[in-house]
Amino acid sequence: MKVIKLEKKKLIPFLQFISQERELWAPVKKNDRIIYDLIEDFTCIDMNTTRTLLPPKKVIIPQQFNMFRVTGLGYESDYSHAVKKILFGIHPCDIHGLLILDKLFMQDHPDPYYIEARRNTLILGLSCWPDEHCFARSTNTHIIREGFDLFFTDLEHSYLVWVGSSAGDDLIKLKPEFFEQKPTDQDIQDFTYMQIERDTSYKTKINFISMPDLMELKYNETFWEKMGRACLGCGSCSMVCPTCNCYNVIDRHLISEETGERRRYWDSCTLCEYSEVAEGVNFRKNCADRLRLWYTHKMQAFISKYGKASCVGCGRCLLTCPVDINVLTVSKSLQGKDVYAYWNRLPREASDDKSSK
Numbered sequence: 001m002k003v004i005k006l007e008k009k010k011l012i013p014f015l016q017f018i019s020q021e022r023e024l025w026a027p028v029k030k031n032d033r034i035i036y037d038l039i040e041d042f043t044c045i046d047m048n049t050t051r052t053l054l055p056p057k058k059v060i061i062p063q064q065f066n067m068f069r070v071t072g073l074g075y076e077s078d079y080s081h082a083v084k085k086i087l088f089g090i091h092p093c094d095i096h097g098l099l100i101l102d103k104l105f106m107q108d109h110p111d112p113y114y115i116e117a118r119r120n121t122l123i124l125g126l127s128c129w130p131d132e133h134c135f136a137r138s139t140n141t142h143i144i145r146e147g148f149d150l151f152f153t154d155l156e157h158s159y160l161v162w163v164g165s166s167a168g169d170d171l172i173k174l175k176p177e178f179f180e181q182k183p184t185d186q187d188i189q190d191f192t193y194m195q196i197e198r199d200t201s202y203k204t205k206i207n208f209i210s211m212p213d214l215m216e217l218k219y220n221e222t223f224w225e226k227m228g229r230a231c232l233g234c235g236s237c238s239m240v241c242p243t244c245n246c247y248n249v250i251d252r253h254l255i256s257e258e259t260g261e262r263r264r265y266w267d268s269c270t271l272c273e274y275s276e277v278a279e280g281v282n283f284r285k286n287c288a289d290r291l292r293l294w295y296t297h298k299m300q301a302f303i304s305k306y307g308k309a310s311c312v313g314c315g316r317c318l319l320t321c322p323v324d325i326n327v328l329t330v331s332k333s334l335q336g337k338d339v340y341a342y343w344n345r346l347p348r349e350a351s352d353d354k355s356s357k
Contacts, residue, residue, distance in 0.1 A: 097242025
């Protein structure tokens with residue numbers, strides 16, 4: 001893997017040039033939120049954001065899309081969501097999130113809709129700085145060595161650019177005059193100091209090593225029921241999580257029409273209807289059971305299968321859940337610590353009234 005250098009003033013012209021035949025998606029600010037959006041005005045790209053509202057999985061697999069169309073003669077797959085794209089500004093933790101989705105969708109049971117979109121998307125990563133909600137160092141996802149085509153590390157006046165693939169190298173060759181092929185000794189020193197300062201800036205820490213055992217030992221603890229009584233069942237935790245991958249498939253076919261569609265939608269195992277089967281039977285009607293399933297997958301089952309947690313430390317769940325049910329409060333509860341969270345302060349009577357509505 002080679003490392004080259006790019007002056008900051010040349011980044012936007014470079015992005016404009018390489019995106020002439022591809023869609024460019026990058027973080028932008030809209031209505032006080034940072035989102036990944038299709039770029040038309042390159043001056044709107046936010047280079048300093050800590051996290052986007054939704055993770056980059058929305059660029060690879062949209063929240064809803066058509067899988068195929070059906071006629072009396074057969075069906076035709078629809079890959080219109082998998083157009084050629086460049087995803088710029090994705091941080092290390094979110095690249096790790098895509099690598100986890102790669103394991104789920106590209107290995108044991110290959111998903112052609114994910115695979116086609118992933119192969120058509122170039123990943124241009126960008127370094128970031130942690131805030132009080134980030135805990136990527138605890139998941140060892142604050143650094144990245146694979147899963148990208150180019151990665152831009154922000155120094156004071158320039159970027160060090162890691163070339164991670166042949167496709168990334170081809171992008172460099174489109175504008176080789178923009179790049180310096182050898183960083184200076186001062187660049188290397190600045191990079192070293194930046195890494196040390198960034199790594200010591202993480203304020204939130206979670207011990208994931210003990211989580212699988214604690215999930216087993218405290219599977220029946222009462223705090224799950226307390227969380228279940230407070231949970232709104234909104235599914236927001238799954239929507240903002242970079243590694244949540246559940247989806248639903250719905251057929252749309254009107255009797256009056258000759259064609260039909262099979263559409264795919266994001267879904268969540270925390271939603272009541274997710275475990276519902278024929279005749280309204282629901283295997284996890286209790287909200288506490290659904291929450292326990294969600295965290296068992298994140299902190300235990302995925303570790304058992306792949307050797308790492310299905311959490312990348314992005315901090316989105318800490319900011320999104322309105323009742324403070326997130327990886328941090330759950331991990332503290334598993335460790336037997338006092339948790340100052342809405343779900344833990346809610347009076348029993350009030351939570352019972354709420355759950356009965």
